[in-house]
Amino acid sequence: MHIESETWTDAEQTETNLALLPVGSTEQHGPHAPLGTDTLNAEAVAERAADEYDGEVVVAPAVPVGVAEEHRAFSGTLWTSESTFRDYVRDVVGSLAHHGWDRVVLVNGHGGNIAALREVAGRISRHDEAYAVPFTWFDEVGEHSSDMGHGGPLETALLQHANPETVHEDRLDSAAENGSERWGDWQGRVNLAFDADEFTENGVVGDPREGSAELGETLLTAAADALVDLLDAVAARQPGPRDD
Template sequence: MTSGPTSPRHSPRLAEMTTVEAADAVISSPVVILPAGAFEQHGPGMPMATDTLRAESVVDLVAAELGGRAVIGPSLPVGVSPHHLAFAGTVTLSTTTFAAVVREYVDSLYRHGWRKILVVTGHGGNNATLSTVAQDLLVTRPDLEFAWTPLTALAPEAVADMRVGEVHGHSGEAETAQMLHLAPHLVHHDRLTPGSTATADLDPLSRLSRRGHPALAVSYDRLSANGVLGDPRRATAAAGQAIVDTAVSRIVSFVKEWLDA
């Protein structure tokens, strides 16, 4: 994936290092940050790689702010997206496969000496599996510190300032705003169309699934005919920058405290 236009050019990337430089980075850059996303529909107006692009761009910005104390590892460009398979182009991993890929990335990095690994995921469908991996690693790698974080959830104030609709989320105001800020050339403005924007738009089972807990999984074609929750036409690049800046600031603060702990 290519980074967005606002991403720094000199973030330390493991992929661009030689093996000699990588060995040095274990000491100088003790945190590895892995961007994780998805390969799934994002409505008529945004690309399949939306979640991966957002994660990669945020990780670039975080690494630059950390001034070499963290290195960017390989991306996880395909995530857990079975709930989007009704829409063309979506590619998914099972929870078992995604967990195995994360563990094998971690095992490789661990072998070389890294003991702090942070996954930044742009896709909420990865969250449950990352939590499971984190719990398993407490047993299998007790001297490893494994952390993960979503993106948009780190900036609830910035999202609230957008005055989002009653129903919002996937491919809606907040995600579109971030893409307008990070990768505007990939947003088809003329195709941005609202999806489900109110509880009344949802069928009874879909309404039940949106209540929180008890949790009920439903596919996105039940939630929205076009795969969108909210009204992406209301998104602005400025709102996207506010979300991204807040997320970056909070991740950077976490990593700095983590390094000093």
């Protein structure tokens, strides 16, 4: 059930404590992919998993702005501080829990959110009347995970499958030619760069021409299957003790 498209009376009839909260970002993804790429992809994975799950699960509206200041040089990018982001996610989870949906998977589509989501999920699970765990879709696509860039083949492929109208196919060559092969500017194991424009001219990392709708279907299937398995585990798990 997608609660934003339901009435409150229908929401009241749900008989589940499971919820999915898609979490994305509004940030540049090169000249070929939309600013909402991370949100669209997180929503696509959450929706597929909810459809495939053998049981009822609530899907909340996505959190569309995340920890993305590293893309501030590119027009249209929005961001919030980690502390504001964590507090906002915690409040949304608290709202879900208030209605009985107190086991929440945070379905993430943005690398910059990962650390903050892990921290806030721990805080929620230790101190609130809820249990939350983070899930980042591109970590759950098997061997393809090593190809993750930014606006690269994986993100582009998932868009090409789930939201094909958002991809500017005629800009893929330019996106690849003016991008970077690797995230960051490294000295040994230290990344000297803090912002994306320090190492990529157009914001792209990886070659989006290596993506395709067929690859996108493979990625979506793998990520959604992993998320379904996680929902089963979350439903069965007895969370650790909470602070009163």
